[in-house]
Amino acid sequence: MEHINKICKEQEYPIEVENSPTLGNHAVAARDIPRGEGLLRAIPYAAEVFDNYKKRMCHVCLLYHGRGSFQLRCQDCDQVYFCSAACRDIAMGSSSSSSTEPVDSDQDTQDSNTLTPNTTGYHAKVCRTLRKLATWNSDRHTKSIIKLLLHVLLNHWKERQGVPTTYRAHRMLEKEMEKSKGQPIHQEGDGIESLTQALAGAQLQEEASTESLATHGEKDPQDKIQEPIENDFFDVMRLQSHFEDWDEEDNKDWDRQAQIVLALLELSGLTEIAVAQGSQELRTLTAQDVKRMISALESNAFGMFDRSKSKPICFGRAIYPIASFFNHSCDENSTAVQADGSEEKVTSEDVLCVLGAEEEVKQSKIAKKKGATKTKKKKARSLDSDNAPSTPLSSSSPAPTPPSSSPPPPGTVGEAEFGDEASPISIEGEESVLEPSSEPDPYDTRVGEFRMMTFFAIKDISKGQDITISYIDTEMPLQARRLALLTDYHFHCCCERCVREETVAAPGSNKKASKEKDNTKKGGGGGGGGKKGRK
Numbered sequence: 001m002e003h004i005n006k007i008c009k010e011q012e013y014p015i016e017v018e019n020s021p022t023l024g025n026h027a028v029a030a031r032d033i034p035r036g037e038g039l040l041r042a043i044p045y046a047a048e049v050f051d052n053y054k055k056r057m058c059h060v061c062l063l064y065h066g067r068g069s070f071q072l073r074c075q076d077c078d079q080v081y082f083c084s085a086a087c088r089d090i091a092m093g094s095s096s097s098s099s100t101e102p103v104d105s106d107q108d109t110q111d112s113n114t115l116t117p118n119t120t121g122y123h124a125k126v127c128r129t130l131r132k133l134a135t136w137n138s139d140r141h142t143k144s145i146i147k148l149l150l151h152v153l154l155n156h157w158k159e160r161q162g163v164p165t166t167y168r169a170h171r172m173l174e175k176e177m178e179k180s181k182g183q184p185i186h187q188e189g190d191g192i193e194s195l196t197q198a199l200a201g202a203q204l205q206e207e208a209s210t211e212s213l214a215t216h217g218e219k220d221p222q223d224k225i226q227e228p229i230e231n232d233f234f235d236v237m238r239l240q241s242h243f244e245d246w247d248e249e250d251n252k253d254w255d256r257q258a259q260i261v262l263a264l265l266e267l268s269g270l271t272e273i274a275v276a277q278g279s280q281e282l283r284t285l286t287a288q289d290v291k292r293m294i295s296a297l298e299s300n301a302f303g304m305f306d307r308s309k310s311k312p313i314c315f316g317r318a319i320y321p322i323a324s325f326f327n328h329s330c331d332e333n334s335t336a337v338q339a340d341g342s343e344e345k346v347t348s349e350d351v352l353c354v355l356g357a358e359e360e361v362k363q364s365k366i367a368k369k370k371g372a373t374k375t376k377k378k379k380a381r382s383l384d385s386d387n388a389p390s391t392p393l394s395s396s397s398p399a400p401t402p403p404s405s406s407p408p409p410p411g412t413v414g415e416a417e418f419g420d421e422a423s424p425i426s427i428e429g430e431e432s433v434l435e436p437s438s439e440p441d442p443y444d445t446r447v448g449e450f451r452m453m454t455f456f457a458i459k460d461i462s463k464g465q466d467i468t469i470s471y472i473d474t475e476m477p478l479q480a481r482r483l484a485l486l487t488d489y490h491f492h493c494c495c496e497r498c499v500r501e502e503t504v505a506a507p508g509s510n511k512k513a514s515k516e517k518d519n520t521k522k523g524g525g526g527g528g529g530g531k532k533g534r535k
Helices: 002-010 051-056 085-092 127-134 140-161 166-180 195-216 233-237 248-268 287-300 348-386 478-489 496-504 507-518
Strands: 015-020 024-029 038-042 046-049 272-274 282-284 301-306 313-319 334-338 453-457
Touching: 002 015, 002 233, 046 051, 046 140, 051 140, 051 313, 085 166, 127 140, 127 248, 140 233, 140 248, 140 272, 140 287, 140 313, 233 287, 248 287, 287 301, 301 334, 478 496
Parallel strands: none
Antiparallel strands: 015 024, 038 453, 046 313, 272 282, 301 313, 334 453
């Protein structure tokens, strides 16, 4: 994990990734970390949207339109939409048309194997494949995970071609446009003559800025958690896969589908990968490679949620390799906040404030539960007394009031539309209500922030201690938590909380837990090296 640890050290993130036989690759504290400190920021290596939400998410900056749909799109495949001309140009090239009129879907498309990113934009390489995949009669889960694989391999091709990531291209273009026009990147205007020239100029400026920083000293301490970690293809390849645990039916199904996937990848010229990090030597993907990568993406993807409604809506999923090294614990010591472009950046103070509010709500629920229990016992005693002729039940006694129902805890998938997608704990506040306004639509100028995810410590963490998050709703009882983790994440949880609760459980519960433990493969102490599933 030298590559990731080098990045964390350069960015002064207080984490290291270690490897052990029981926990696999897992993140630990590189020093003592106080409660509330930011741990790191990460952006997805790849992300894909479910088909029925494709018009609502910008394919480049991952901005989600909660009120309607975006208009700019690829006319050929009709599978990718953009929030602005700038995002469209990054994906399709600066000469792409902004017209939303349909075109003949049968028109010839340039061979994806001969595309050059500086003239056509990288989307053209996968355009035909996405169009073909859209007509494939399969369930949403399978199609979305194959699209995510396609995006991962496309990004690997871009790395080998020296094409900037969409995040870096967006940042460089924004700097160049602000310098030349004084306009934000998401405003329509005359634009620039050549996207490639703008990126080249911004690249030189960024390199000079970096050199100046190295010469004149370190950046301000307040900026230590500003730049996100960008992973590469081999960080994705290091993720834990569970395809060897698939049952016979799943294996047969994916043996068949792997051949279809290879044919789709051949259409895009994406069937080759580098044999090692930094190597120019390539090898051809096999069906076994496809199955392993599909399983790794399934087990490590985070859900992307629209939480502006009463029920969270999972509209897609993203892969954050560095975030997948945070193991699970039912008594986690960190939390993650996923930027959706709708709010200001969350600070440590915000996290501590929300944590305090959540603790108050939790204690209030406990108090209500105890109060309801006492009320029930009091009523039961009254009913028992009613059977005795000497003590009649008073008709004026008030009936017990049931405790009010509480919404699911933040971060719980609960009533989300795509319920088998889990999410890191969210610290968003109350449900936002959209009121009519005369102000300009904020989606005209808002930047999607690429679903940047920021991790914060919610407890004091000692040097060398595992940094953990929760993959599930930890307010569930022991057996429900373990069943959820075993079903979706392929491990039997042995975190300190689960072991403690198992020890004090009733004898019947111990036998059941012991039987479950013997019949499953453990994922290590608290989770096992990014062994996530459908987050």
